[in-house]
Every structure is written in C-alpha cells, then in structure tokens.
Amino acid sequence: MDTEQLDRLNILVVGSSNTDMVIKAGHLPRPGETIVGGTFFMNPGGKGANQAVTIARLGASVTFICKTGSDIFGHQSQQLFEEEGINTSYIFSDSEHPSGVALITVDDHAENCIVVASGANANLLPADLVKAEEAIDQADIVLMQLEIPMETVEYVAEIAYRKHKKVILNPAPAHPLSPSLLKHLYMITPNETEAEMISGVKITDRESAVKAACILSEMGVENVIITLGSKGALVYGAEEADFVPALKVEAVDTTAAGDVFNGALTVALSEGRSQLEAVRFACKASAISVTRVGAQSSVPYRSEVDIFE
Ligand code: RIB
Numbered sequence: 001m002d003t004e005q006l007d008r009l010n011i012l013v014v015g016s017s018n019t020d021m022v023i024k025a026g027h028l029p030r031p032g033e034t035i036v037g038g039t040f041f042m043n044p045g046g047k048g049a050n051q052a053v054t055i056a057r058l059g060a061s062v063t064f065i066c067k068t069g070s071d072i073f074g075h076q077s078q079q080l081f082e083e084e085g086i087n088t089s090y091i092f093s094d095s096e097h098p099s100g101v102a103l104i105t106v107d108d109h110a111e112n113c114i115v116v117a118s119g120a121n122a123n124l125l126p127a128d129l130v131k132a133e134e135a136i137d138q139a140d141i142v143l144m145q146l147e148i149p150m151e152t153v154e155y156v157a158e159i160a161y162r163k164h165k166k167v168i169l170n171p172a173p174a175h176p177l178s179p180s181l182l183k184h185l186y187m188i189t190p191n192e193t194e195a196e197m198i199s200g201v202k203i204t205d206r207e208s209a210v211k212a213a214c215i216l217s218e219m220g221v222e223n224v225i226i227t228l229g230s231k232g233a234l235v236y237g238a239e240e241a242d243f244v245p246a247l248k249v250e251a252v253d254t255t256a257a258g259d260v261f262n263g264a265l266t267v268a269l270s271e272g273r274s275q276l277e278a279v280r281f282a283c284k285a286s287a288i289s290v291t292r293v294g295a296q297s298s299v300p301y302r303s304e305v306d307i308f309e
Pocket of ligand 1: 016044102147255257
C-alpha cells in the first residue's frame with residue numbers, strides 16, 4: 001500500500017467516546033447475582049472513538065467529532081486521540097455533563113454485556129455540528145453509529161448526503177431508523193440483532209440474512225453489509241449477495257469487534273477497494289481484535305492486519 005493511496009480520502013467519524021470499566025468474570029451475572037473473583041481494568045472505549053482509533057491505526061486520515069465532559073476522562077480521551085494522530089479540532093467539551101462511561105462484564109466465552117451512562121455523548125446536538133460543518137465539507141466518507149442523539153445522526157446524514165459525501169451508518173446499538181435517514185445513507189452495516197430490528201426479519205440462516213438485507217435495500221440504502229459474528233458477514237449490493245467467512249481465532253473478548261470491523265471497512269473503501277475486498281480486510285482486523293481484551297486496547301495496527309492470514 002503506498003502512502004499516496006492511503007492519503008487519498010478523508011474520513012469523518014461522528015459518535016461517542018466512553019471510558020470503559022471492565023470486569024472479566026467467569027460468567028455474565030443474572031439479575032440480583034453477585035459474582036466474586038473477577039479482574040478489573042479500565043480502557044478507552046465508545047463506539048465512535050473505537051472506530052476513529054481503528055481508522056487512525058490502519059493508516060487513514062480521520063477527524064473525530066464527539067462531546068466529552070470537562071473532567072479527567074474527557075481530558076484523557078482528548079490526549080489519547082491526539083496521540084493516535086486523529087484530528088481533534090471538533091471535540092466539544094461539556095461543562096454540564098460528565099464524560100460517557102461504560103460498565104462492561106466479559107465472560108469466559110468472550111461474550112460481554114455493556115451498560116452505558118452516555119453523559120456528554122447524549123448532548124452532542126445538531127447545534128454543535130453546525131459549528132463543525134467545515135469538517136463535513138472536508139470529508140469524503142462520514143461514519144456514524146447510534147450512541148449519540150438520533151437527531152444529530154439524522155442532521156449529519158442529511159447535510160453530508162446533500163454535499164455528496166458517502167454516509168456509512170453502523171446502527172449500533174439497535175434502534176429503529178426513520179425512512180429519511182435510510183435514504184441519506186450510502187451504506188448500512190448492522191449486526192444480526194440490528195438488521196432484525198430495522199427490517200423486521202429474524203435472521204437464523206443465510207437465506208433470512210439475504211431477505212433482511214433485501215428489505216433494507218428496498219428501504220432506500222444502496223449497500224447493505226450484515227455482520228454475522230463468528231459466521232462472518234453478508235455483502236449485499238445491487239448486483240449480488242456474497243458471504244465472507246470469519247477467520248478462526250481464539251477469542252478472549254468480543255468488545256469492540258464490530259467497531260474495528262466498521263473502522264477497517266471504511267478505511268478499505270476509502271482506498272478504493274471493492275466492497276468484498278473491504279469486508280475481507282475488516283474481517284481480518286476484527287478477528288485480531290477479539291484475541292485481545294478491551295476496546296481500544298484491542299484495535300490492531302495496519303502492519304498486523306496486512307500480514308494476518
Ligand atoms: O462497541 C463497544 C463499545 O460499546 C464499548 O467500548 C463501550 O464503550 C460501548 O460504547
């Protein structure tokens with residue numbers, strides 16, 4: 001990959017930034033249960049931030065728009081984004097709300113459950129994005145998720161669409177989407193649960209995944225990629241539907257695997273790769289991430305993905 005190619009497009013990520021408080025325990029707690037004997041660690045997270053960090057580590061030019069509290073977590077995040085080489089010119093600081101925090105439990109099977117206190121993320125509003133319009137102007141691809149207010153996602157998608165930018169939405173966590181938002185998207189990348197919520201089709205096998213993708217496409221999104229966990233991903237476009245298998249790895253923590261997938265997918269698309277090639281690249285990056293614990297602590301670098309088989 002030559003540097004000229006990597007410099008070609010600018011990616012803008014608009015989304016959340018959290019600090020993750022993680023406990024690795026034998027199993028996920030049932031309601032009312034106390035589990036003793038876990039190990040604790042803290043690391044930077046948030047779906048938006050995880051995707052921005054992935055894009056930076058994979059060598060593309062990325063601007064990240066988010067809102068953090070004016071507190072120690074917010075200051076730490078800002079510093080980390082700068083160290084990653086992310087453009088932080090549009091990171092807003094909120095004096096009234098704390099930075100986002102996620103409480104995460106990870107079990108012995110690498111599964112997790114996550115509770116997010118959104119804090120300042122929930123206060124990233126269209127009025128902030130008006131101040132960041134230059135960032136949208138300078139972007140070629142805009143990547144978003146759903147851990148910020150829906151009105152902000154809809155605002156950015158509409159403005160970016162009108163400016164002929166490619167808008168990719170990773171609709172996580174699952175939430176119903178308005179018809180107008182869907183029409184402003186170039187690509188949508190739900191997992192099975194999210195695809196089911198938006199399309200109304202329960203995904204149980206390849207056939208139902210294709211049916212869900214077909215409905216999403218009929219709802220107005222040109223390109224649909226459904227991630228299927230350890231079963232890989234479905235790439236659904238105007239011409240064809242292809243399944244890309246996941247790579248077999250020893251998973252220890254699946255937190256942020258979807259974020260790494262989306263960041264890597266966007267980088268590969270920005271380099272002019274086909275959707276199929278981009279999904280293969282994203283599957284490699286997310287396979288590496290699940291072999292490591294944590295969110296941003298699990299994000300691979302370009303050199304690691306390029307040699308991964
Ligand atoms: O997708 C994983 C992320 O979800 C975590 O980093 C956590 O902060 C939540 O946003």
